[in-house]
Amino acid sequence: MKMLKMLSVVFLSAMIFTACNDDNTTNGKGKASIYITDAPIDDDNVAAVIISVNSVEANGPEGWETIDEFEEPVDIDLLSYQNGEAFLLTENEMDAGTYSEVRLILNIQEKVNDQIQNEGSYIEYLDGSKEPLFVPSGGQSGYKAKGEFTIPVGGVVGVTLDFDVRKAVVKAGNSGNFILKPTIRLIANQDAAMINGHFEPDNLDSAGYNKVVAFAYENDTFTESETNEPAEGEIRFPNAVTSSVIIGGDFTLAFMKSGTYDLYFASYDENGGYVELIGSYQDVTLEAGTKLELDLELNLLN
Structure with a gap:
């Protein structure tokens, strides 16, 4: 059964689009609110994925x-912001x-010049050990x-950056380093939708x-090769838009653009x-700005 509802309070909090003061109207300014969210990582031994942000820019x-x-880098555990939860990184004119x-x-x-610099972003495992994250030119470009x-004159627009660390964090070949690949999605929140x-x-x-994960694909884009054993540095279900671990029978696929999707379930x-x-x-x-409620049974799956 499908039932369409307006978005929940948690999700809606990242979709605010309101008027600002008259000063902004006269000087051609508005405000942007930048949020960060994530989809689950495949490795159950990972306790946290920390990124440390010095500044935010837009083109x-x-x-x-x-x-x-920021005066001091902002540290964010991406795994703490899933299933429609989002971290407000900044709001500025x-x-x-x-x-x-x-x-x-x-x-x-x-x-840099064969010297390792900065250690603010890393993976932390359940045993407390850590591995640094590398992004080529991530601290520069x-x-x-x-x-x-x-951004409207005198208004506020919310934008969410979906890291999806399942895709982003990979082990790079012979170096053994963990690389943060540029797989991040950008969603204007007023255009976003959610599946519960x-x-x-x-x-x-x-x-x-033991564990089931829901993957969302744009309509008719899934192929059998999505489940193949991945090559080194790659993952299964590489073309999924987003994913969610099913916990207690429930899953949430959030910050999705309007459109038609196919859901795939893997154990x-x-x-x-x-x-x-x-x-x-x-x-x-x-549809943009809505939450779709799906009640499913295994015998409903194709």
Whole structure:
């Protein structure tokens, strides 16, 4: 059964679009609120993925413009902001107009003249050990997200950056370094939609599934190769728009653009290893600014 509702309070809090004061109207200014969110990572041994942000910039009518430059780097655990939760990184006045991308200048390890610099961004495991994250030129040219949004004169626009660390964090070849790949999505919040899905918990437990993940694909883009054993530095389900671990029968796919999607469900073992594709649910249509409630059963899956 499908039921369409307006977005919940948590999700709606990242979608505010309101009027500002008259001063902004007269000087051609508006405000941008920049949020950060994430999708789950495959490795169940990872406790946290920390990124450290020095500043935020956007490419707009006058070229690159600084949204905010922090006195101290802002550290964010991406895994704490999933299932429609988002971290408000900054809200600041900017020139009104249309912008095409946002970049984060990161406090992250780089090799400069054969010397390692900065250690602000890293992966932390359940045993307390840490591995530094590297982004080529992440502390200089920045970590970029492409996507269009418009700041109205005298108004506020919310923009969410979806890191999806499942895709972003990879181990790079012979070096053994963990690289933060530029896979980040940019969504103007007034255009975003959400799916809240629900299985009866016994429905999954009785089938013997240890862990099930829901993947969302743009309509008719999934192929069988998505489940193939990935090459080094790659992942399964590489073209999924977003994903969500099913917990207690519930899953949330948030900050999605309007359109039609197909949902695919995969089981994993107790170590986070992929087992099999257990089915799909096709032709889910989303409209901007709405939350779609889905009540599902295994026998409904294709």
